[in-house]
Amino acid sequence: MQIPVFDGHNDVLSRLGRHGSAAALSAFMTGEGAVHLDMVRARQGALAGGLFAMFVASAPDAAIAGNGQVSIPTSPALAQAQQTVGAMLSLLVRMERQSQGRLAICRTADEIDAAMAKDALAAVLHLEGAEPIDTDFEFLDVLYAAGLRSLGPVWSRPNAFGHGVPFRCPSSPDTGPGLTDAGKELVRACNRLGILIDVSHLNERGFWDIAATSDAPIVATHSNAHALSPHSRNLTDKQLAAIAESGGMVGVNFAVAFLRPDGRRDVDTPIDLVIDHLAHILDRVGENQVGFGSDFDGTDIPAEIGHVGNLQKLVAAMRVRGFGEPLIEKICFRNWLRVLRRTWRT
Numbered sequence: 001m002q003i004p005v006f007d008g009h010n011d012v013l014s015r016l017g018r019h020g021s022a023a024a025l026s027a028f029m030t031g032e033g034a035v036h037l038d039m040v041r042a043r044q045g046a047l048a049g050g051l052f053a054m055f056v057a058s059a060p061d062a063a064i065a066g067n068g069q070v071s072i073p074t075s076p077a078l079a080q081a082q083q084t085v086g087a088m089l090s091l092l093v094r095m096e097r098q099s100q101g102r103l104a105i106c107r108t109a110d111e112i113d114a115a116m117a118k119d120a121l122a123a124v125l126h127l128e129g130a131e132p133i134d135t136d137f138e139f140l141d142v143l144y145a146a147g148l149r150s151l152g153p154v155w156s157r158p159n160a161f162g163h164g165v166p167f168r169c170p171s172s173p174d175t176g177p178g179l180t181d182a183g184k185e186l187v188r189a190c191n192r193l194g195i196l197i198d199v200s201h202l203n204e205r206g207f208w209d210i211a212a213t214s215d216a217p218i219v220a221t222h223s224n225a226h227a228l229s230p231h232s233r234n235l236t237d238k239q240l241a242a243i244a245e246s247g248g249m250v251g252v253n254f255a256v257a258f259l260r261p262d263g264r265r266d267v268d269t270p271i272d273l274v275i276d277h278l279a280h281i282l283d284r285v286g287e288n289q290v291g292f293g294s295d296f297d298g299t300d301i302p303a304e305i306g307h308v309g310n311l312q313k314l315v316a317a318m319r320v321r322g323f324g325e326p327l328i329e330k331i332c333f334r335n336w337l338r339v340l341r342r343t344w345r346t
C-alpha cells in the first residue's frame with residue numbers, strides 16, 4: 001500500500017525559475033524535462049505535499065568543487081532578492097491556478113489536511129535565506145500575507161541576519177559566528193507571526209542562538225546525522241537532543257553529500273543510507289520527531305531514488321528494516337503535520 005509523503009524541502013521553484021515562467025509551468029504540469037519533481041511523478045510516488053523553497057542565488061554564483069565543498073558565496077542585494085522571490089512566488093501561484101485543484105498553497109494545518117483529503121498536492125511556502133527581508137520586516141509581512149509559513153534566516157553564506165554554514169566535509173558545524181542582533185529580531189518576528197524557523201543552513205552557534213531566542217519548536221527541514229556523515233551541514237547528537245527537547249523535528253535529506261560517511265557527491269549511494277540516518281535520528285529524538293526533507297531539485301540524490309516518483313521505495317526500505325506501519329506513517333507525513341500545526345497554532 002502506498003503511504004502519502006509530506007516532504008520538508010524541495011527546490012523545484014529554483015529549478016523552474018531559471019527557464020522562464022510559461023515554459024517552466026507547463027513542464028512542471030506535464031512532467032517534461034523534469035529532474036526530480038513534477039506533478040506527474042509526484043502522483044506516482046504519492047507525494048502529498050511539502051515545503052517549496054524560494055531561494056536567491058549568490059552573486060556571483062559560487063563555484064562548487066568536485067569534493068562537494070564550496071567557496072563562501074556573496075549574499076545577493078535586497079532589491080534583487082525581492083525581485084527573484086517575487087518571481088518564484090508568482091510561479092507557485094500560477095502552478096496552483098493552472099493545476100485546477102490538484103495543487104493547493106496551504107497556510108494552515110487544516111488546509112493541508114483538506115488538500116490531502118482531496119488528493120491535491122499541499123504546497124507550503126518556505127524562504128531559504130532571508131536576503132529579501134528588510135530589517136524593518138516590511139517584506140516579511142508581505143510574504144506572510146502571500147502565504148509564507150517557513151523561513152531559514154540564512155542559506156550557507158553570511159547575510160544581515162547571521163552566518164550560514166559553509167559546505168565542508170569532514171567538518172564540525174561550528175564554523176563561525178551565529179545570528180546577528182537583526183537575526184534574533186527576525187526570529188522573534190517569526191515567533192509572533194507563527195512562521196516556522198528552519199535551522200538547516202545555520203552553523204552551530206546560529207543553531208544555539210535560535211534555541212535560546214525562539215519559543216517555537218526547533219526544526220531542521222533538510223539535514224542529517226553528523227554521527228553518520230561528518231558534514232558541516234549535518235546535526236550533532238547534542239543538536240538532535242535540543243531539537244527533541246523543543247518538540248521540533250528533522251527532515252532527513254537525500255543529498256548524497258550529507259548521507260555518505262565520505263561526503264562525496266556520488267549518486268551511487270544506497271537507499272539504505274537514508275534509513276540509517278532515520279534510525280539514528282529516531283534513536284536520539286524519538287519517533288514523533290523525524291520525517292523526510294528530500295532536497296529534490298536542489299542536489300544530487302541516490303540514483304536508486306532518482307526522482308519523486310520512487311518515494312515508495314523508501315517506504316519499502318523502511319518495511320524491510322522492520323519499521324512498523326504506524327511509525328512509517330509518522331515518518332512519511334504525521335510528524336510534519338504535527339510540528340506545522342504546533343508552530344503555526346492554526
Ligand SMILES: [Zn+2]
Nearest residue numbers: 128201222298
Ligand atoms: Zn537547502
